[in-house]
Amino acid sequence: MSGFLIYRAITIFYNGQGLEMMKYIFTVMVGISLVFGLAAGNISEVSNAALSECSQAVELMLKLIGPMAFWGGMMRVADKAGITDFIAKLFRAPLKFLFKGIDANGKAFKAVTMNITANLLGLGNAATPLGIQAVKELSEEESAGGVATDNIIMLVVLNTASIQLIPTTVAAMRLAHGSSSPLDVMPAILISSAASVAAGIASVKCFAAGRNVLSRSKRTITDESH
Amino acid sequence: MKVIELAVLLIITAILAVGLIKGVDVFGQFTEGAYETLKTGVSILPALIALMTCVGMISASGAADALAELLAPVTEFLGFPSECVPLAVMRPISGSGATAVYEEILSENSPDSFIGRVASVLIGSTETTFYTIAVYFGAAKIKKTRNTLVSSLTADFTGFVFSVLAVRLVFGQ
Numbered sequence: 001m002s003g004f005l006i007y008r009a010i011t012i013f014y015n016g017q018g019l020e021m022m023k024y025i026f027t028v029m030v031g032i033s034l035v036f037g038l039a040a041g042n043i044s045e046v047s048n049a050a051l052s053e054c055s056q057a058v059e060l061m062l063k064l065i066g067p068m069a070f071w072g073g074m075m076r077v078a079d080k081a082g083i084t085d086f087i088a089k090l091f092r093a094p095l096k097f098l099f100k101g102i103d104a105n106g107k108a109f110k111a112v113t114m115n116i117t118a119n120l121l122g123l124g125n126a127a128t129p130l131g132i133q134a135v136k137e138l139s140e141e142e143s144a145g146g147v148a149t150d151n152i153i154m155l156v157v158l159n160t161a162s163i164q165l166i167p168t169t170v171a172a173m174r175l176a177h178g179s180s181s182p183l184d185v186m187p188a189i190l191i192s193s194a195a196s197v198a199a200g201i202a203s204v205k206c207f208a209a210g211r212n213v214l215s216r217s218k219r220t221i222t223d224e225s226h
Numbered sequence: 227m228k229v230i231e232l233a234v235l236l237i238i239t240a241i242l243a244v245g246l247i248k249g250v251d252v253f254g255q256f257t258e259g260a261y262e263t264l265k266t267g268v269s270i271l272p273a274l275i276a277l278m279t280c281v282g283m284i285s286a287s288g289a290a291d292a293l294a295e296l297l298a299p300v301t302e303f304l305g306f307p308s309e310c311v312p313l314a315v316m317r318p319i320s321g322s323g324a325t326a327v328y329e330e331i332l333s334e335n336s337p338d339s340f341i342g343r344v345a346s347v348l349i350g351s352t353e354t355t356f357y358t359i360a361v362y363f364g365a366a367k368i369k370k371t372r373n374t375l376v377s378s379l380t381a382d383f384t385g386f387v388f389s390v391l392a393v394r395l396v397f398g399q
Contacts, residue, residue, distance in 0.1 A: 025320065026276055033283035036292065045286040053282030057275040060329055065267040069260040074241055076259025077252050081245035128361065135366035147370040148363070153377060156362050160355040160378040161385070166234065167350040173328065174346060179337035183230045185346045188392035192351035195388040200381030207373040 060176075067172035075123050084121065088113040091120075098158075098201065099151045101142075108137035112155055122164040131159050150208040157200040162193055270322055278326040284312075285330055306390050309334075309341045313348055314386050318355040318379070325349075340399045347389040352382050 037046035078084060092104070095113055102108055111134035118127035135152055142149045148156070167189055174182035245252040284290050293315070294301070294308035301308050309331060316323045328349050335341040355378045363371060393399060 022273070022276075022320065025323070026280060029280035029284055032289050033280070033287035036284075036287035036289035040288040042287050046283050049282035049286040050279055053279040054275045056282070056329070057271070057278040057326070060278070060325075061267060061271050061274060065264060068267055069263040072263025072266075073256035073258075073260035074238060076262070077245045077250060077255045078241045080250045080255045081241065081248045081252075083241065083244060131358075131362055132365040135362050135368065139366055139368065144368070146368055148368050148372050148374055152366075152368065153372060153374045156359060156374050157377045157381060159362065160353050160358045161381040162351050162353045164350070166237070167346075169325075170346050170350045173325075173332060174337040174342075177332040177337045177342075179342075181231075182337070183234065184338075185343055185350065185393075185396075186230050188343065188347045188389070188396040189350040191392040191395065192347050192385055192388040195392075196351055196381045196385030199384035200377055203377035203380040204373070207377065 060173075063176040064169060064172050067168055067175075071122065071166075071168045075121055078121065079123075079126075084114075084117055087120065088117040091116060098154055102138065102151060103141065106137075106141060108134065108141045111137050115155070116158060116163070119159065119163050120165050122166060122168055127159070131155065150204065153207075154201070154204050157204050158197065161197045161200045163197055164193075273322040274326065277320065277323045278329065281312075281316075281323070281326040281330055304387055304390065305394075306386065307341045307344055310345050310348060310389075313345055317349065317352050318382055320357065321354045324354070340393065340397075343393045343397060343399070344389050347393055348386060351389060351392075352385040355379065355382055 033046050033049075037043045091113055095109070095116060096104055099109065099112060111130060115127055115130040115134045118124075118130055134155055138144070138149065138152050138155065139146075142151065144152065167186065170185065170189070171182040174185070242252050245255070290312045294311045297311050298308060300306075301311060306314075313324060313327045313331060316327045328345055331345045332342055335345075337343070337346065359371070359374060359378060362368075363374075
């Protein structure tokens with residue numbers, strides 16, 4: 001299974017913490033720029049970039065941190081006012097369609113709705129622990145024992161597709177670069193997000209349906225042989 | 227898009243009004259939430275410094291152009307701007323890395339140009355796939371992942387293709 005091998009390579013690199021892989025990316029990127037700089041005769045440009053780009057990172061963070069902190073503050077108010085719970089309730093029905101065969105009043109489904117709501121509102125910090133909790137609860141409720149069930153796969157795919165309603169970081173960066181209307185890309189982002197999420201959901205459902213058909217035909221064959 | 231700007235204002239007002247009615251200390255909670263986000267911002271700054279330096283060096287060396295040229299037959303077929311190829315490569319791997327590449331694209335192209343808009347839609351409509359899978363399954367001790375990676379990458383690839391289509395559709399560019 002090439003997909004499994006690629007996944008193993010990724011988990012070995014990331015080591016569950018998400019930082020292991022970066023040491024290779026860091027070194028390889030610097031190495032590539034040295035080799036290409038030598039080959040193309042851009043060495044002075046490359047070394048200038050090494051010395052000057054770091055201050056641009058600080059400038060970028062200065063431009064971003066205001067809008068990010070503003071939305072972080074607003075979302076905490078929304079959370080405390082019960083708006084997150086309200087939105088989570090609105091998404092119960094569509095999420096019931098996506099997550100089949102789990103208790104709609106159970107801990108797992110609650111963690112799933114809270115994780116998806118945090119993603120929709122762009123609460124990245126809150127979404128990750130809720131998502132991990134949701135995967136653990138799903139695994140327990142379906143007694144998966146280390147196997148990703150269709151519901152677990154669905155949750156992870158929804159988390160790897162972006163479903164944020166207001167793209168605050170993108171808007172802040174566009175504004176910093178002098179966009180006349182930083183939020184005018186929002187409808188296009190929603191279209192593209194919707195297409196991406198729909199493709200992810202369709203793929204998960206197709207794999208699940210395919211496995212169902214396979215296991216059913218296997219059962220029929222063994223039934224007939226008896 | 228006046229409607230969107232109005233919507234953002236309405237959302238802010240509604241959050242504060244509902245909070246006040248529900249008896250939330252809206253100012254205190256706001257500063258608390260803003261402080262939490264500031265801490266996050268400071269904690270990702272070192273990674274951003276490392277990766278923006280790398281991305282700056284890569285693009286100064288001409289390696290990014292070479293990669294774009296290598297993938298030109300595929301990207302031309304999809305109508306995908308070659309300037310956004312490094313962003314699509316970086317996006318599933320690292321969030322800070324993708325931010326660094328996006329910043330590079332915006333400094334070389336106007337955010338209101340076709341390239342600037344496609345980059346904005348691409349980064350806004352996809353996620354750090356490999357990282358998310360590794361963190362979720364690592365923490366929950368899931369070993370057998372079945373079609374997770376294939377389905378996630380299907381979603382990402384659709385997002386890449388649709389970022390171009392959506393910009394063409396919305397802006398007629």
